[in-house]
Amino acid sequence: xxxxxxxxxxxxxxxxxxxxxxxxxxxxxxxxxxxxxxxxxxxxxxxxxxxxxxxxxxxxxxxxxxxxxxxxxxxxxxxxxxxxxxxxxxxxxxxxxxx
Amino acid sequence: xxxxxxxxxxxxxxxxxxxxxxxxxxxxxxxxxxxxxxxxxxxxxxxxxxxxxxxxxxxxxxxxxxxxxxxxxxxxxxxxxxxxxxxxxxxxxxxxxxxxxxxxxxxxxxxxxxxxxxxxxxxxxxxxxxxxxxxxxxxxxxxxxxxxxxxxxxxxxxxxxxxxxxxxxxxxxxxxxxxxx
Ligand SMILES: [Zn+2]
Numbered sequence: 432x433x434x435x436x437x438x439x440x441x442x443x444x445x446x447x448x449x450x451x452x453x454x455x456x457x458x459x460x461x462x463x464x465x466x467x468x469x470x471x472x473x474x475x476x477x478x479x480x481x482x483x484x485x486x487x488x489x490x491x492x493x494x495x496x497x498x499x500x501x502x503x504x505x506x507x508x509x510x511x512x513x514x515x516x517x518x519x520x521x522x523x524x525x526x527x528x529x530x
Numbered sequence: 531x532x533x534x535x536x537x538x539x540x541x542x543x544x545x546x547x548x549x550x551x552x553x554x555x556x557x558x559x560x561x562x563x564x565x566x567x568x569x570x571x572x573x574x575x576x577x578x579x580x581x582x583x584x585x586x587x588x589x590x591x592x593x594x595x596x597x598x599x600x601x602x603x604x605x606x607x608x609x610x611x612x613x614x615x616x617x618x619x620x621x622x623x624x625x626x627x628x629x630x631x632x633x634x635x636x637x638x639x640x641x642x643x644x645x646x647x648x649x650x651x652x653x654x655x656x657x658x659x660x661x662x663x664x665x666x667x668x669x670x671x672x673x674x675x676x677x678x679x680x681x682x683x684x685x686x687x688x689x690x691x692x693x694x695x696x697x698x699x700x701x702x703x704x705x706x707x708x709x710x711x
Contacts, residue, residue, distance in 0.1 A: 439596065
């Protein structure tokens, strides 16, 4: 079982307490009705599907109930870091150098 | 053979005891963290700030469940006074203070194998939980709140509709202890 660090509880806890919630840092358009069908489709459905470090949302659903962000390597399934919702994307150079 | 079985049953009862506790008043408190201190003064509560920590003031217990969420337990006789205090504070300090007393049933698990029995359903490391702390977690698929009151004494708050499922798994664990597994 994966262990995930919750940035709110400040504890590393079993995956069973968490739920995956899709790619992170996707802003809802401020004025949806101004968008073309293609732009709205891209916002709703088109995701980056990266191989390597993936920025994604998780929710500590059986715990503090908060949503937060994580960077997970989709090749190794290792969590590189987690951070609070609303915080900017972390600089990954240190983590990447370590790998 | 009959005697043997009788002894085994006794042994499992000593190793782990499971009881349903008498209901008390339970509230769900939501308030922005920056207003928690001033609200705690109005309600006469001690509100902890670290998730998982518990503060006791008189007979009232408050557990921090999240950055803006607390579980408050009180004796029945304090219920009306707490609701009244919340109502009085509401105009100045927006918050939600909901009576959810009927939502959960509280189990007491005690005895030298209580912790082992809990590990049959809970994935988190219970052994490292500090005595006096508590945590919302999952038992099998059910959300529960686990309180560690002593080294070998736990309370587990289980939502009413999940109780038969949780209880069946605990009874199975108890039967396995009795069989010496
Ligand atoms: Zn958490």
